[in-house]
Amino acid sequence: MLQSIGKASRVFELGVWQGGSAARWALTMRLTRYVGIDCRSVDLLFAESLRRHPRWGAVRLHGNIPQADRESLRRIADEDFDGPLDVVVDDASHMYADSLASFDTLFPRLRPGGIYLIEDWAWAHRPRSQGPDA
């Protein structure tokens, strides 16, 4: 699986937060495109050195897009990528219905042998998520 990720060219990530993973994907890999969406604004203050880095040109970030918004995910995938996806990373809400909507929409766009990662799926089973205030 790691070998396959290492050869990835087109990456779609759900959940941008402060852009840490966007920077990591963009700078450590030779991607033709990294797309990140988030339900919040993605007007983030990236360092000038990062924004001017040649590999940052592969990055497209879209804010105010809920991961369950199938139509927007389809549109973004159509507009931003020139071929099938190599990797999808779902690091957004970690809620079943949202994750399922994204999966239904983006899994068919993976190339054969592509990788669909859902992060932190076990969160609800952690003790601090089980209390009445969770």
Ligand SMILES: C[S@@+](CC[C@H](N)C(=O)[O-])C[C@H]1O[C@@H](n2cnc3c(N)ncnc32)[C@H](O)[C@@H]1O
């Ligand atoms: C764990 S953070 C992402 C971290 C990022 N992938 C990284 O590693 O740097 C989760 C992000 O998902 C976003 N999010 C939560 N629910 C969402 C939803 N339903 N649709 C889209 N994004 C969502 C949050 O706003 C937050 O920025």
